[in-house]
Amino acid sequence: MTISRRTLLGTGAALGLLTACGSNSGRDKGGSADGKVALDHWYHQYGEAGTEAAVRRYAAAYGRAKVAVQWRPGAYDQQTAAALLTSSGPDVFEVNGPTLDQIQGGQVADLTALLDGVKDDFNPAVLAPKTYDGRIWGIPQVVDTQFLFYRKSLLAQAGVQPPTTLDQLLDAARALTRNTVKGLFLGNDGGAGVLGGTPLYAAGLSLVGADGRAGFDDPAAARTLGKLHRLYADKSLLLGAPSDWSDPSAFIQGLTAMQWSGLWALPAVHKALGDDFGVLPFPKDGPAGKPSVPVGAYAAAVSTRSKHQAEAKEYVKWLWVEQADFQTDFALSYGFHIPARLSLAKKAAKLREGAAADAVAYATDHGYAQPLLWTPVLQTAYQDALNRIIKDGANPDGELKAVVRKTNEELQRVKRR
Structure with missing residues (x-):
């Protein structure tokens, strides 16, 4: 979905959606009782059994902040677009993008530094539409x-x-x-x-x-x-x-x-x-x-309205760059996807034989993603x-x-x- 601030604020219905998203984040914008920063991480609702429990388990394993996962059913793209215009939206959010509007509108943070030293290990076809003006705005999670x-x-x-x-x-x-x-x-x-x-x-x-x-x-x-x-x-x-x-x-x-x-x-x-x-x-x-x-990939992005951008970036790097076991688990334990990192796709046992191995090779050698400008x-x-x-x-x-x-x-x- 592509939605501009002008379009969003132009209708009463959209304003109602913005208000609803802004007032129902369910998290403390400051910190937790033990002094750790509180982060809110949004996901769209997957149809694959076990996925929600998995992402909650990943978040609970993170030790440097208290991460609350929100599983968002319904019109996720619209909910997220509205929430990004408020100060009470997510710190980290899953996105089938980010979109050009979100990047040009300054709604998502630059995540280029998170891939220092490992950028070449991410499937280049799915990384391309996450890149604009030479900067990376979303970290690919899995490849479809x-x-x-x-x-x-x-x-x-x-x-x-x-x-x-x-x-x-x-x-x-x-x-x-x-x-x-x-x-x-x-x-x-x-x-x-x-x-x-x-x-x-x-x-x-x-x-x-x-x-x-x-x-x-x-x-x-x-x-x-x-x-x-x-x-x-x-x-x-x-x-x-x-x-x-x-x-x-x-x-x-x-x-x-x-x-x-x-x-x-x-x-x-x-x-x-x-x-x-x-x-x-x-x-x-x-x-x-x-x-x-x-090929395509949902990505993890960081909202520029987050009061804890640095901590949110550290968490995204930990989850989608450093945690190889979680990335492979997310790709293959609940559905059937390809890890976004090429090295993990090569190692995954379920992707090393037969038609699955052929599919990985085709996606790696011949993959293209819909351009960001499309x-x-x-x-x-x-x-x-x-x-x-x-x-x-x-x-x-x-x-x-x-x-x-x-x-x-x-x-x-x-x-x-």
Whole structure:
């Protein structure tokens, strides 16, 4: 979510939210009875059993301050955005960012020094969108990634090899579509929602270029995205599945031979299918193409309104930089994620064999994260165009020209702020 102070203070409802968040922090802004500084650490509500107990255990183990964990159900991003404008918000908070608004608005502290000597051990793809003006504003906690699951036995029966190019993927999806089985599942919308910029990166392009302008102002973008319509036109895509792409049920139940999903689904797939599956990055397209793997990470950030910024930074460094056991536990004991530190990902026993090891290698070698400058406005414009290209067969060149213009205008706007 992107929310500015002007937008937030412009409605009575937002003011009510701000007041509620500011008056219900549940912590002493000074210190604890034993003289230790009191810190408040906010997390969004995870669906994975055991996660809340784990983060409370980590906080209790910290000896230099009294850390109170707040587990925040509901609209977490909105709650946090409002609370950061008050003096009674969190000292440390989990964030799917920080956002450009939060950084440019001076709401989050510079955490660059926390990674002195270890910066190169953090996955560079997920660290990039936490970095602005050469400074680091959030410490990645765990890495989530998406890739292509494929059913080995179904590919073998059809005489199909695991696809390594986009053209091979299109051909494989058609060949694997038989009777009640579809070749590929990219989500019930046909893929526009989940794929995002992944096909552009597979073509050797990007959402935002190094020059700060649209990174897909190139004929290769239209060529690649135009190919995705063939999947829809060929009726190779599974549509209307009982659950969407993030759930592996369609793949496990044999409704599709290939499915785009996330690393979190791997344990369920392995439990159901044993070794009868593999994983692949999104395949490359064109002479400049390369395999593409989207990655993302929640981060720990420190509020500049905290009265104990120095102590909050020390705590974040202890938890997400120094405590290797906690970081591995958080990534793999309650769900299935990759530790943000490369050295920990290599050591983790659960990630050293089979499809899990392949997924770690793909995320490390081919991972990309959505750029910090890619705003919700641009996300909507691009996704709408991609949806028209995939489903309606809209002209990809015309659609992308409009998105390129919008992108360059929006990027100029955010850089002027």
